[in-house]
Amino acid sequence: MVPSPDSRPPLRVAVLGCGVVGTEVVRLLTTQADDLAARVGAHLDLVGVAVRDVDVERDPVVDRALLTADGTALVEKADVVVEVMGGIEPARSLLLHAIEHGASVVTANKALLAQHGPTLYAAADEAGVDLYFEAAVAGAIPIVRPVRESLAGDHVRRVLGIVNGTTNYVLDRMTSEGLDLDQAVKEAQALGYAEADPTADVEGYDAAAKAAILASLAFHTRVSLDDVHREGITAVTADDVEWAARTGHVIKLLAIAERGEDADGTAGVLVRVHPALLPQAHPLAGVRGAFNAVFVEAESAGELMFYGRGAGGVPTASAVLGDVVSVARHRVLGGRGPVESSYADLPVLPTAVARTRYQVRLEVADRPGVLAQVAAELASRGVSIEAVRQSPSVEGAPARGDASAVAHLVITTHTAPDASLRATVDAVAGLDVVRSVVSVLRVEGI
Amino acid sequence: MVPSPDSRPPLRVAVLGCGVVGTEVVRLLTTQADDLAARVGAHLDLVGVAVRDVDVERDPVVDRALLTADGTALVEKADVVVEVMGGIEPARSLLLHAIEHGASVVTANKALLAQHGPTLYAAADEAGVDLYFEAAVAGAIPIVRPVRESLAGDHVRRVLGIVNGTTNYVLDRMTSEGLDLDQAVKEAQALGYAEADPTADVEGYDAAAKAAILASLAFHTRVSLDDVHREGITAVTADDVEWAARTGHVIKLLAIAERGEDADGTAGVLVRVHPALLPQAHPLAGVRGAFNAVFVEAESAGELMFYGRGAGGVPTASAVLGDVVSVARHRVLGGRGPVESSYADLPVLPTAVARTRYQVRLEVADRPGVLAQVAAELASRGVSIEAVRQSPSVEGAPARGDASAVAHLVITTHTAPDASLRATVDAVAGLDVVRSVVSVLRVEGI
Numbered sequence: 040m041v042p043s044p045d046s047r048p049p050l051r052v053a054v055l056g057c058g059v060v061g062t063e064v065v066r067l068l069t070t071q072a073d074d075l076a077a078r079v080g081a082h083l084d085l086v087g088v089a090v091r092d093v094d095v096e097r098d099p100v101v102d103r104a105l106l107t108a109d110g111t112a113l114v115e116k117a118d119v120v121v122e123v124m125g126g127i128e129p130a131r132s133l134l135l136h137a138i139e140h141g142a143s144v145v146t147a148n149k150a151l152l153a154q155h156g157p158t159l160y161a162a163a164d165e166a167g168v169d170l171y172f173e174a175a176v177a178g179a180i181p182i183v184r185p186v187r188e189s190l191a192g193d194h195v196r197r198v199l200g201i202v203n204g205t206t207n208y209v210l211d212r213m214t215s216e217g218l219d220l221d222q223a224v225k226e227a228q229a230l231g232y233a234e235a236d237p238t239a240d241v242e243g244y245d246a247a248a249k250a251a252i253l254a255s256l257a258f259h260t261r262v263s264l265d266d267v268h269r270e271g272i273t274a275v276t277a278d279d280v281e282w283a284a285r286t287g288h289v290i291k292l293l294a295i296a297e298r299g300e301d302a303d304g305t306a307g308v309l310v311r312v313h314p315a316l317l318p319q320a321h322p323l324a325g326v327r328g329a330f331n332a333v334f335v336e337a338e339s340a341g342e343l344m345f346y347g348r349g350a351g352g353v354p355t356a357s358a359v360l361g362d363v364v365s366v367a368r369h370r371v372l373g374g375r376g377p378v379e380s381s382y383a384d385l386p387v388l389p390t391a392v393a394r395t396r397y398q399v400r401l402e403v404a405d406r407p408g409v410l411a412q413v414a415a416e417l418a419s420r421g422v423s424i425e426a427v428r429q430s431p432s433v434e435g436a437p438a439r440g441d442a443s444a445v446a447h448l449v450i451t452t453h454t455a456p457d458a459s460l461r462a463t464v465d466a467v468a469g470l471d472v473v474r475s476v477v478s479v480l481r482v483e484g485i
Numbered sequence: 486m487v488p489s490p491d492s493r494p495p496l497r498v499a500v501l502g503c504g505v506v507g508t509e510v511v512r513l514l515t516t517q518a519d520d521l522a523a524r525v526g527a528h529l530d531l532v533g534v535a536v537r538d539v540d541v542e543r544d545p546v547v548d549r550a551l552l553t554a555d556g557t558a559l560v561e562k563a564d565v566v567v568e569v570m571g572g573i574e575p576a577r578s579l580l581l582h583a584i585e586h587g588a589s590v591v592t593a594n595k596a597l598l599a600q601h602g603p604t605l606y607a608a609a610d611e612a613g614v615d616l617y618f619e620a621a622v623a624g625a626i627p628i629v630r631p632v633r634e635s636l637a638g639d640h641v642r643r644v645l646g647i648v649n650g651t652t653n654y655v656l657d658r659m660t661s662e663g664l665d666l667d668q669a670v671k672e673a674q675a676l677g678y679a680e681a682d683p684t685a686d687v688e689g690y691d692a693a694a695k696a697a698i699l700a701s702l703a704f705h706t707r708v709s710l711d712d713v714h715r716e717g718i719t720a721v722t723a724d725d726v727e728w729a730a731r732t733g734h735v736i737k738l739l740a741i742a743e744r745g746e747d748a749d750g751t752a753g754v755l756v757r758v759h760p761a762l763l764p765q766a767h768p769l770a771g772v773r774g775a776f777n778a779v780f781v782e783a784e785s786a787g788e789l790m791f792y793g794r795g796a797g798g799v800p801t802a803s804a805v806l807g808d809v810v811s812v813a814r815h816r817v818l819g820g821r822g823p824v825e826s827s828y829a830d831l832p833v834l835p836t837a838v839a840r841t842r843y844q845v846r847l848e849v850a851d852r853p854g855v856l857a858q859v860a861a862e863l864a865s866r867g868v869s870i871e872a873v874r875q876s877p878s879v880e881g882a883p884a885r886g887d888a889s890a891v892a893h894l895v896i897t898t899h900t901a902p903d904a905s906l907r908a909t910v911d912a913v914a915g916l917d918v919v920r921s922v923v924s925v926l927r928v929e930g931i
């Protein structure tokens with residue numbers, strides 16, 4: 040039985056940061072206090088909230104007497120420390136300090152984990168305390184627990200995630216409304232889905248941090264941000280989105296972590312973030328707006344998908360509180376959650392060896408024999424063609440037969456190593472009959 | 486750190502049942518032994534497999550020397566007992582015996598949990614051992630852990646589940662191919678998705694057991710099979726499926742557990758299983774074939790969905806092994822998983838007080854004033870109309886104006902208590918101008 044919360048001293052909880060997420064964490068700790076106590080078996084006593092500026096106006100749910108600018112002193116008097124301040128420093132030092140003082144810690148900080156995860160895990164391991172981070176990967180979506188625990192008797196083959204709500208919103212609006220990228224980003228900014236400086240989202244940095252964490256979890260291997268091959272969505276055009284639809288696809292920014300092999304057959308982990316075409320029937324294709332989802336292919340479990348809100352103060356606080364209850368229960372009932380496991384210790388392989396498929400759109404001379412030339416170029420590099428679509432001359436262009444007539448060629452390849460596909464595209468681009476390579480996108484989810 | 490598995494005695498694992506699921510559990514325990522040991526921190530020693538008939542031919546992965554018909558003796562020598570035999574007895578007695586002997590237990594048996602869950606939880610609590618059952622709700626889909634742990638700091642408002650793959654396959658084939666129910670059931674039987682006697686699936690018994698478990702978990706309240714209002718899919722016609730599509734819906738068999746209030750304002754839990762119309766844009770609407778999914782609406786987390794394979798020996802074994810690793814880790818590292826919590830102890834309310842929406846299809850006399858009469862009947866019971874569709878006379882029927890002319894009326898209501906909706910349908914059926922009530926389906930997911 041969970042002991043009665045009144046039968047033991049309360050657990051002292053410190054919150055570092057009181058912004059979008061921190062305010063909601065404080066609200067839930069305050070308004071749900073009785074429920075939390077029943078679930079934990081002890082009362083949770085909020086002993087302080089660390090901020091940069093204690094004088095700034097805040098949500099009235101935050102008791103001003105709890106605010107402090109001295110995070111170091113605060114973590115020393117806590118049993119459970121919640122880090123929702125973001126950034127690398129002082130978050131990293133404060134968490135290490137908390138761990139050394141024997142506190143269990145919960146963080147939502149993906150940037151910190153993607154860069155300094157191993158240091159933090161090692162410290163927690165050494166101190167015998169919990170380090171939980173459900174909110175760091177996909178906001179409110181439970182993904183860390185399922186991958187770490189539910190799939191502990193299985194082997195993950197591949198993880199495909201839509202883990203950035205801003206870019207999913209932008210691509211979704213381009214798809215459903217025919218907006219171009221700039222228009223969609225402006226709309227996202229106006230709605231508060233995108234920051235004034237949207238770089239971290241549209242260039243894929245946020246997704247890359249999450250990809251590193253997902254890959255580490257799924258493959259029991261240390262993967263850091265630097266290991267992630269990253270391409271953002273800035274090159275995606277309205278035309279790409281329209282062509283995706285015509286060929287039965289949608290464009291999504293995917294975080295991909297998968298098992299693979301290099302040319303020598305060495306097994307390893309491949310981790311990348313890039314926009315990709317997904318078949319419209321793929322479960323991830325239906326993930327609309329700012330929602331997130333993570334699709335997992337496991338050896339025995341088969342295909343799994345986890346869907347929900349990847350950001351927002353309130354949903355993120357829900358995930359943080361779930362972690363707080365878990366680590367607090369361990370302090371009451373004994374035990375610890377799963378620890379970092381990097382026992383598989385696989386090498387991270389370069390994306391060049393990833394087996395993927397390309398959809399390439401070309402502007403070519405509109406005359407017989409062009410397709411044959413292009414196809415020969417692919418064949419000579421071992422890349423086979425799955426489908427070709429040749430569309431009538433571009434509107435307003437000279438008619439076929441005219442020496443300057445232009446046609447649109449859309450080639451979808453079968454699977455081949457990424458390096459071969461890249462080399463093939465370069466070779467095709469150099470052909471006389473090819474006016475331009477309009478777009479190159481990977482096709483995933485097959 | 487997870488201790489080295491060689492530094493401590495192995496944990497003894499007994500498996501009860503060696504059928505569709507049990508065989509795959511034995512296979513994973515055997516083939517993944519090293520990985521499991523690394524994750525648990527101890528070797529897992531399979532000490533025996535209980536079956537009815539030890540002489541029957543079995544998959545060669547099962548070492549004949551491990552087979553026994555004496556389940557009682559087997560559980561006495563195990564640290565972890567996996568129950569995958571199904572049925573109530575002897576599964577119930579064997580699990581209780583195992584728990585009394587101090588073993589941690591893992592079961593996939595939804596029927597047993599839905600009927601005797603409280604007895605088993607209480608015994609496990611008393612003995613201080615774990616009782617895990619991830620595979621019992623939705624096969625390979627992690628749903629128990631997310632609801633029990635990830636949402637431990639949140640409040641669930643509603644759970645909508647597609648938790649029976651057979652009926653989802655049948656309804657999906659009716660939708661995509663226009664098959665009628667019998668044809669689709671025969672197809673499901675031919676493919677092994679439905680049993681020779683499909684009653685447990687098509688009448689909703691299997692889904693009802695899962696609804697009871699989901700409701701207990703989500704609302705921290707004891708809900709048993711008898712508390713679940715149950716309607717199967719046998720009354721669903723090809724015509725219903727076609728009309729659903731015309732009005733922008735799909736028909737799914739849903740297991741629903743939600744918070745509600747009775748007429749006096751008493752808060753409680755509502756639990757039901759029935760076919761329902763879901764808007765085509767709802768995330769559950771895209772769940773195809775034999776896949777399962779559970780959609781959760783929580784106060785802070787918002788909308789979450791968990792998707793995957795709800796049955797099959799291999800996927801189910803994956804979920805069982807995830808539980809085995811969890812309970813085994815607790816034996817190595819100390820601690821226990823979350824225990825049953827029924828602290829909220831809400832009453833289970835009758836479906837009559839559930840607030841829902843109806844889509845009613847009527848054959849009515851095709852003459853002016855009919856809609857006004859029907860609408861007056863609804864209004865007098867406080868049921869307001871969201872949409873009406875009146876379609877031209879039924880094909881081949883007498884033309885409008887003829888006294889025997891018939892029209893088709895499709896009425897979708899706004900939300901009202903189920904009892905009012907039922908009473909309204911009965912009253913409408915009694916009107917002179919109404920030839921017949923063709924179909925009544927609830928509309929959910931809004």
Ligand SMILES: NC(=O)c1ccc[n+]([C@@H]2O[C@H](COP(=O)([O-])OP(=O)(O)OC[C@H]3O[C@@H](n4cnc5c(N)ncnc54)[C@H](OP(=O)(O)O)[C@@H]3O)[C@@H](O)[C@H]2O)c1
Nearest residue numbers: 056057058059060090091092123124125147148350351355
């Ligand atoms: N927002 C989301 O939807 C979301 C979703 C998932 C994960 N996360 C993660 O959650 C974390 C917090 O995000 P957020 O959106 O809540 O950030 P935020 O709104 O910018 O809030 C940051 C808070 O931390 C405090 N802080 C920052 N630097 C500090 C320092 N050096 N010393 C003391 N306090 C300091 C700030 O204090 P002042 O108030 O005094 O400035 C502020 O209260 C980040 O790691 C983020 O990646 C956020």
Ligand SMILES: NC(=O)c1ccc[n+]([C@@H]2O[C@H](COP(=O)([O-])OP(=O)(O)OC[C@H]3O[C@@H](n4cnc5c(N)ncnc54)[C@H](OP(=O)(O)O)[C@@H]3O)[C@@H](O)[C@H]2O)c1
Nearest residue numbers: 502503504505506536537538569570571593594796797801
């Ligand atoms: N199949 C699925 O996809 C699935 C999915 C989720 C959950 N589950 C649950 O998992 C459990 C097992 O399902 P299953 O499909 O594997 O069943 P199954 O194929 O019928 O296998 C049952 C096994 O239990 C043994 N058994 C039955 N009664 C016994 C008794 N009185 N004493 C000793 N052994 C006995 C049988 O022995 P013999 O071999 O000697 O007959 C057989 O090996 C059920 O609770 C089911 O609801 C199944």
